[in-house]
Amino acid sequence: MLLTDIGKVIVEIFVTHEIDLEKKKKIEVLGVPTIEIDLSKIDRNISELDLQDVLINKNEYKSWVYNDKREEIYKRFLEASEAKKIISRNFALHVDNCPIGKRVWKQKSYANFLDDCQYCDYFICYKSVQENDVDQERKILCSGKRLIAHVADFEVPFEKRLGDF
Numbered sequence: 001m002l003l004t005d006i007g008k009v010i011v012e013i014f015v016t017h018e019i020d021l022e023k024k025k026k027i028e029v030l031g032v033p034t035i036e037i038d039l040s041k042i043d044r045n046i047s048e049l050d051l052q053d054v055l056i057n058k059n060e061y062k063s064w065v066y067n068d069k070r071e072e073i074y075k076r077f078l079e080a081s082e083a084k085k086i087i088s089r090n091f092a093l094h095v096d097n098c099p100i101g102k103r104v105w106k107q108k109s110y111a112n113f114l115d116d117c118q119y120c121d122y123f124i125c126y127k128s129v130q131e132n133d134v135d136q137e138r139k140i141l142c143s144g145k146r147l148i149a150h151v152a153d154f155e156v157p158f159e160k161r162l163g164d165f
């Protein structure tokens, strides 16, 4: 465990065993931000200097296992979004009632899932079908209705976001 500017941080080094679900749950209960550094594909004969470089400067080897701030922000995005069905129609995947009116057909707005939603700032995530989902339909989470695309948007009144849109 390291003591950093943002408080305590656990650093886990993954060489042969990455953090499993059980350990991840323990870390979440502990509530300490945790980074995993993946050295599993690093050449075992790496020089000390290169290893130092990987550990300190190379972000591509590091990932957050748990970060309370990130979880908090992600939760806010989830709360700001609504689930919208992906509808298969004429060989295309559509999302009806696109809140920003990407496309319009017979005065109804919709978006093309592949061409629009995936590149849209308001696309939060794809929601895969879970076994216990009542309707068993594929959905996306979209924050377009609230016009929340970035963390900073939470601090801006909706009317201002609307005006800037």
Ligand code: SF4
Binding pocket: 084, 095, 097, 098, 099, 100, 101, 102, 111, 116, 117, 118, 120, 121, 122, 123, 124, 142, 143, 144, 145
């Ligand atoms: S993710 Fe974007 S394009 Fe897709 S429905 Fe939402 S606002 Fe429209």
